Amino acid sequence: MTPGDAAAPARDGAAISLLLLCGSLRAGSVNAAVLATAAQLAPSDVTATVYAGTGDLPHFNPDDDREPLASSVAQLRMAVEEASAVLISTPEYAGSLPGSFKNLLDWTIGGSGLYLKPTGWINPSSVGGARDTYHALRLVLDKAGASVVEAATADIPVARDRIGSDGMVGDEAIRERIATVVAALVAAARSGQSA
Numbered sequence: 485m486t487p488g489d490a491a492a493p494a495r496d497g498a499a500i501s502l503l504l505l506c507g508s509l510r511a512g513s514v515n516a517a518v519l520a521t522a523a524q525l526a527p528s529d530v531t532a533t534v535y536a537g538t539g540d541l542p543h544f545n546p547d548d549d550r551e552p553l554a555s556s557v558a559q560l561r562m563a564v565e566e567a568s569a570v571l572i573s574t575p576e577y578a579g580s581l582p583g584s585f586k587n588l589l590d591w592t593i594g595g596s597g598l599y600l601k602p603t604g605w606i607n608p609s610s611v612g613g614a615r616d617t618y619h620a621l622r623l624v625l626d627k628a629g630a631s632v633v634e635a636a637t638a639d640i641p642v643a644r645d646r647i648g649s650d651g652m653v654g655d656e657a658i659r660e661r662i663a664t665v666v667a668a669l670v671a672a673a674r675s676g677q678s679a
Contacts, residue, residue, distance in 0.1 A: 507574020
């Protein structure tokens, strides 16, 4: 499913859609595997879409943040707007968010799609790793007005040898922890239906 095909936001009993944002452009990254596994573990009535356009986004420039937007930016904003909730997994690079992912986040601000959106993350770095990265992520999400779901923010270390040839996390204990994060995020999106 492409980003623009994500299901509509959860309102009045509408379907729940989960948008998965990966901070790594690297083929076969642990972050991508974690998100693919999260999509696989989502409840059957939840549409989970992995956004794949990070590398296509232009460099953020406030002068270009106006209509007509670049098509890649418009697609990103539509995907965020239409999602019921957002799940993120990103590596650390040079002590913070990778530049390409910060660029993605910068483009979401003007669209206001993250505002009050239930949002969570999974940090698959080794124990204690990427702490500054996720601190930076929280600062950006706070500025965007996202509704960070604390029960859907987790450090779940994933070693590369725990990823199978199918690109999924195979370790059952880790899968259970990922499923718990997904369930918390979905529950937050469902509660927004009745709010």
